[in-house]
Amino acid sequence: MHTADITIENITKIEGTAGLQVKIENDKVVDLKFLIKDFRRFYTEAVKGKPLVAVPTFLSRICGTCSIAHLFCSIEAIEKSQGIVPSEQTMKLRRLAYDGLMIRDHALHLYFFVLPDLLGIDSILDIPEDHDNFGHQLLHDSFDIKNVGSELTTAIAGAIIHAPLPTIGGFLKLPDPTQFPALIQKLEGIRVQVLRGIDAFFKMPDTMVRNSDYLALRNDNEFNFLQGNVVNTSGKKIAEEQFHDFLRSVIIPYSQAEGYVFSDTKEDYFVGSLSRINLNKDLLNKRTVADIGQYLSVFPSDNIYHNNLAQAIEILHCIDDAIEILGSIKLVDEKPVVQPHVAGTGVGVIEAPRGTLYHLAQTDEQGMITNYDVIVPTAQNQINIENDLKKYFEQNLDKDEQTLKLEAEKIIRAYDPCMSCATNFLKIEWIRS
Amino acid sequence: MDTNLKLKIGWFSFTCCEDSTILLTELLNDHLEEWKKVIDFKHFKALKTNNSIEGLDVAFVEGAISSESQAEELKKIRDNCKYLVAIGACACTGQPSSSRNNFATDEINFKTAFYMCHFDYSKDVKKIDQFVKVDDYVNGCPMNKDVFFSTMDKYLKMFKIIS
Numbered sequence: 001m002h003t004a005d006i007t008i009e010n011i012t013k014i015e016g017t018a019g020l021q022v023k024i025e026n027d028k029v030v031d032l033k034f035l036i037k038d039f040r041r042f043y044t045e046a047v048k049g050k051p052l053v054a055v056p057t058f059l060s061r062i063c064g065t066c067s068i069a070h071l072f073c074s075i076e077a078i079e080k081s082q083g084i085v086p087s088e089q090t091m092k093l094r095r096l097a098y099d100g101l102m103i104r105d106h107a108l109h110l111y112f113f114v115l116p117d118l119l120g121i122d123s124i125l126d127i128p129e130d131h132d133n134f135g136h137q138l139l140h141d142s143f144d145i146k147n148v149g150s151e152l153t154t155a156i157a158g159a160i161i162h163a164p165l166p167t168i169g170g171f172l173k174l175p176d177p178t179q180f181p182a183l184i185q186k187l188e189g190i191r192v193q194v195l196r197g198i199d200a201f202f203k204m205p206d207t208m209v210r211n212s213d214y215l216a217l218r219n220d221n222e223f224n225f226l227q228g229n230v231v232n233t234s235g236k237k238i239a240e241e242q243f244h245d246f247l248r249s250v251i252i253p254y255s256q257a258e259g260y261v262f263s264d265t266k267e268d269y270f271v272g273s274l275s276r277i278n279l280n281k282d283l284l285n286k287r288t289v290a291d292i293g294q295y296l297s298v299f300p301s302d303n304i305y306h307n308n309l310a311q312a313i314e315i316l317h318c319i320d321d322a323i324e325i326l327g328s329i330k331l332v333d334e335k336p337v338v339q340p341h342v343a344g345t346g347v348g349v350i351e352a353p354r355g356t357l358y359h360l361a362q363t364d365e366q367g368m369i370t371n372y373d374v375i376v377p378t379a380q381n382q383i384n385i386e387n388d389l390k391k392y393f394e395q396n397l398d399k400d401e402q403t404l405k406l407e408a409e410k411i412i413r414a415y416d417p418c419m420s421c422a423t424n425f426l427k428i429e430w431i432r433s
Numbered sequence: 434m435d436t437n438l439k440l441k442i443g444w445f446s447f448t449c450c451e452d453s454t455i456l457l458t459e460l461l462n463d464h465l466e467e468w469k470k471v472i473d474f475k476h477f478k479a480l481k482t483n484n485s486i487e488g489l490d491v492a493f494v495e496g497a498i499s500s501e502s503q504a505e506e507l508k509k510i511r512d513n514c515k516y517l518v519a520i521g522a523c524a525c526t527g528q529p530s531s532s533r534n535n536f537a538t539d540e541i542n543f544k545t546a547f548y549m550c551h552f553d554y555s556k557d558v559k560k561i562d563q564f565v566k567v568d569d570y571v572n573g574c575p576m577n578k579d580v581f582f583s584t585m586d587k588y589l590k591m592f593k594i595i596s
């Protein structure tokens with residue numbers, strides 16, 4: 001292929017709208033643009049002047065699929081701005097609800113979006129109604145896995161999307177513990193199906209290897225999506241409050257979302273499950289590790305397709321983590337922590353399903369929001385996605401256009417990007433520059 | 434009743450968090466098998482690459498309209514479907530995606546103006562019935578699933594797919 005313009009107008013089987021433009025001249029990729037096309041909603045501007053109590057549920061509307069991640073990150077940022085310290089019980093309940101989110105959200109990506117790539121078909125809608133068909137088995141596994149994840153989140157947080165019960169300082173209503181034995185039984189019931197999925201994604205033959213840095217939260221005591229320091233491959237450790245200082249936003253004029261460069265390394269960086277397993281696999285639940293040792297040995301990995309395997313492993317981890325908490329937690333009657341409003345600044349950093357998520361909240365002494373900022377995983381991964389695609393196209397220009405398009409979509413899909421998340425906010429620094 | 438007959442539907446998303454799409458993917462856990470027998474998903478970008486908007490019986494549209502290009506796309510969908518259903522709060526009411534319509538201060542307008550000049554933003558974000566005729570509304574954030582079920586059922590019966 002000497003000279004060509006390759007355009008994918010709408011990348012499918014992802015969350016939101018994105019496209020790809022590639023210009024090839026004389027057997028060289030001279031231009032490649034990953035285009036985030038969702039229109040911005042300027043939600044970080046919209047919350048200014050609003051009372052802080054209204055903000056987490058509003059910002060959960062940044063994203064339909066990981067609304068719980070934005071809800072919890074916003075709650076954390078506002079709690080810190082107010083000096084509110086949630087109870088140990090609240091943190092355990094948040095962790096339970098979050099385990100449910102990870103189980104459901106990862107399963108949606110793996111089985112509804114990626115599985116057709118694994119099977120060499122267009123869509124799960126094309127999987128035959130044949131119980132002996134492997135695709136049929138995996139798809140029906142996913143229905144059970146997603147349902148159990150949703151039940152877990154609903155039991156704790158009230159709903160899987162825009163959950164009503166988590167609030168600043170705790171929960172508006174505590175879960176009914178009589179549901180827990182049945183939940184444990186259901187979680188135990190899907191383990192075998194999840195293990196089948198791990199094996200399937202382990203065997204996915206695709207490879208796209210390129211060196212980049214990896215960033216994730218790390219809690220030295222346990223595998224924890226909600227609490228820790230941001231670490232990278234070379235061992236840099238940054239407190240949540242300092243994370244923003246290490247990022248430089250990059251103007252991508254054709255994209256509706258900024259990219260980011262991590263100032264401590266010259267490489268581009270990746271956030272997401274692959275980072276978490278690369279950096280934290282020693283902290284995974286012991287029962288999970290006992291059952292998946294052979295699959296874990298591929299990590300640390302620079303193969304972007306192993307993000308799929310890493311997500312499948314995280315599903316099992318979340319199941320085992322939830323089983324442990326549900327089996328041991330003794331609920332006491334608690335009301336949300338409430339304190340008089342103060343002027344303050346708070347930062348929340350958590351691991352959303354797609355990677356490290358940052359919320360910053362500033363309030364005045366009446367408890368009104370004066371400034372808000374959000375940095376989402378997909379914006380951080382943009383540069384990495386483009387660099388992967390450039391490498392892929394440069395190495396495969398002998399292939400026909402249809403194959404190139406299909407493989408490019410598969411690489412993008414492996415990142416599990418989310419355009420709704422990437423286009424919610426407004427980066428003021430860019431405008432000033 | 435022709436058992437091979439299927440309701441030809443399209444599912445479309447504009448400016449929103451796509452929570453109704455996510456809810457629909459959850460409903461598929463329990464309903465995909467039965468729906469595949471009676472529904473032809475001709476356009477469903479979250480689930481398939483080979484999509485078509487031609488000859489739709491019903492188009493389900495979530496999200497608000499942020500730009501002229503989105504408005505044109507919406508009109509094209511309307512021209513290609515017999516019935517159109519607004520899905521979720523942003524499509525039905527504009528909110529919360531239309532929050533930017535309320536940004537009043539000059540300072541904020543200056544900031545948003547940069548983006549609005551560089552991309553195809555309309556001055557205001559609008560709900561979909563400001564552009565096209567809407568036959569049914571499934572409100573909610575995300576959509577109310579019981580209303581969605583009854584709406585789907587209504588069209589399956591109207592097109593004599595089920596009795």
